[in-house]
Amino acid sequence: MTVRPRRSVLYMPASNQKAIDKARTLPCDAVILDLEDAVAPEAKDVARAQAVEAVKAGGFGRREVIIRVNGLDTPWGAADLAAAALAGPDAVLVPKINDGADVARYDARIDSAPAHTRLWTMIETAKVLFHLEDVAASSATSRMTCWVMGTNDLVKETGARLTVRRDALFAPLSLSVAAAKAYGLTILDGVFNGLEDVEGFTAQCLQGVEFGFDGKTLIHPSQVEPANTAFSPTEDEIAFARAVIAAFALPENQDRGAIRVDGKMAERLHLAQAEKTVAVADAIANS
Numbered sequence: 389m390t391v392r393p394r395r396s397v398l399y400m401p402a403s404n405q406k407a408i409d410k411a412r413t414l415p416c417d418a419v420i421l422d423l424e425d426a427v428a429p430e431a432k433d434v435a436r437a438q439a440v441e442a443v444k445a446g447g448f449g450r451r452e453v454i455i456r457v458n459g460l461d462t463p464w465g466a467a468d469l470a471a472a473a474l475a476g477p478d479a480v481l482v483p484k485i486n487d488g489a490d491v492a493r494y495d496a497r498i499d500s501a502p503a504h505t506r507l508w509t510m511i512e513t514a515k516v517l518f519h520l521e522d523v524a525a526s527s528a529t530s531r532m533t534c535w536v537m538g539t540n541d542l543v544k545e546t547g548a549r550l551t552v553r554r555d556a557l558f559a560p561l562s563l564s565v566a567a568a569k570a571y572g573l574t575i576l577d578g579v580f581n582g583l584e585d586v587e588g589f590t591a592q593c594l595q596g597v598e599f600g601f602d603g604k605t606l607i608h609p610s611q612v613e614p615a616n617t618a619f620s621p622t623e624d625e626i627a628f629a630r631a632v633i634a635a636f637a638l639p640e641n642q643d644r645g646a647i648r649v650d651g652k653m654a655e656r657l658h659l660a661q662a663e664k665t666v667a668v669a670d671a672i673a674n675s
Contacts, residue, residue: 391664391667391668391670391671392417392452392671393417393603393619393620393668393671393672393675394417394418394452394534394574394576394602394603395417395602395603395604395615395616395618395619395620395672396415396416396417396418396603396604396606396611396612396615396616396619397416397417397418397419397420397452397454397536397576397603397604397605397606398411398414398416398418398419398420398605398606398607398609398611398612399420399422399426399456399579399605399606399607400419400420400421400422400426401422401426401427401435402421402422402423402426402427402435402436402438402439402442402455403426403427403428403431403432403434403435403438405438408421408438408439408442410609411448411451412447412448412449412451414451414609414612415612415613415616416451416606416609416612416616417450417451417452417603417616417675418451418452418453418454418478419448419451419452419453419454420454420455420456420481420605421438421439421442421443421453421454421455421456421477422435422456423435423436423439423455423456423457423458423464423468424456424457424458424459424483432458432464433464436464436467436468436471437471439455439471439472439475440455440471440472440474440475443455443475443476443477444475450675452478452479453477453478454477454478454479454480454481454508455468455472455475455477455479455480455481456480456481456482456483457469457472457480457481457482457483458483459482459483459484460493460494460497466497469482469494469497469498470497472498472501473497473498473499473500473501473505474500474501476501476502476504476505477505478504478505478506479505479506479507479508479533479534480494480498480501480505480506480507480508481508481509481510481536482494482507482508482509482510483510483512483538484510484512484513484538484541485509485510485511485513485516485523486513486515486516486519487515487516487519487522487523488519488522488523488525488526490523491507491509491523491526491527491530491532492526492529492530494507494509495507495529495530495531495532498531501531505531506531506532506533506534507530507531507532507533508532508533508534508535508536509523509532509534509535509536510535510536510537510538510541511523511535511536511537511538511560511564512537512538512539512540512541512542512545513541513542513545514542514545514546517559517560517563517564520563520564520567521567521570523567524567524568524570524571524573525571527571527572527573528571532573533573533574534573534574534575534576535564535568535573535574535575535576536575536576536578536605537560537561537564537575537576537577537578537601537605538578539554539557539561539577539578539579540578540579540581542557542560542578543556543557550581552582552585552588552591552592553591553595554592554595561577561599562599565599565600565601569600574602574603575600575601575602576601576602576603576604576605577592577593577596577599577601577603577604577605578604578605579604579605579606579607580592580593580604580606580607580611581607583607583608583610586614589611589614590614590618592604593614593615593618593619594618596618596619597618597619601619602619603615603619604618604619620668620669620672621665621668621669625665626665626666626669628649628650628652628662629661629662629663629665629666629669630662630666631649631650632649632654632658632659632662633659633662633663633666635647635649635654636654636656636659
């Protein structure tokens with residue numbers, strides 16, 4: 389099982405060269421060089437050029453590098469996509485997907501990109517909530533491998549109130565996780581806006597783990613370590629996972645559907661979960 393940790397995925401404005409340089413030194417799993425929300429209109433061209441140069445220059449080590457482009461409905465979207473495809477980052481992140489047809493449209497725009505370049509999509513509109521399965525199913529015919537929740541845009545469109553607990557977003561968050569996982573996609577939680585609210589950020593990370601998110605998108609380097617901790621399996625979880633794997637490997641348990649492990653019932657479905665936990669832990673240890 390090949391697993392790539394995406395516990396901490398940090399947005400960095402591509403218009404800020406110092407931020408790009410700093411990203412090469414941070415313990416995040418991935419960096420999103422942002423051409424969209426974090427960049428003023430007058431800096432869009434500079435941001436695009438610097439993002440392309442950063443990808444070509446490399447130096448990010450084990451970190452995945454993603455370019456978030458502007459939408460095709462903006463003056464910069466087409467040029468962003470063409471430049472990103474040519475640069476060949478690990479992924480291109482596109483905004484405001486509404487349905488599977490949007491995925492196909494963006495996928496076609498990066499057709500010339502290297503084979504390793506994947507398509508990531510933002511889940512951030514009210515419309516997409518009624519087409520989640522359609523969007524997820526389009527992964528079979530596109531480069532799409534990951535969804536990113538755009539919670540700020542969701543609350544803007546719906547008029548909801550964004551709190552630490554995010555009660556108003558329970559349905560969008562849980563349904564998005566279900567749709568993504570049904571089609572084998574990675575899904576990342578949205579950002580937390582309170583830069584000095586460490587307690588709130590930590591609580592929201594743990595909530596994201598409970599929802600089933602694979603990691604969280606971040607807006608400040610100080611959020612990296614707490615996110616890494618929250619989205620990493622605990623020592624107890626790893627130990628139990630290894631015990632489950634070892635128990636099912638015993639000759640007497642080869643054909644059993646359920647067994648007792650450390651005083652708990654473990655079924656074959658728990659074996660699959662245990663194998664994933666160990667794969668994630670090993671990937672983190674080796675990163």
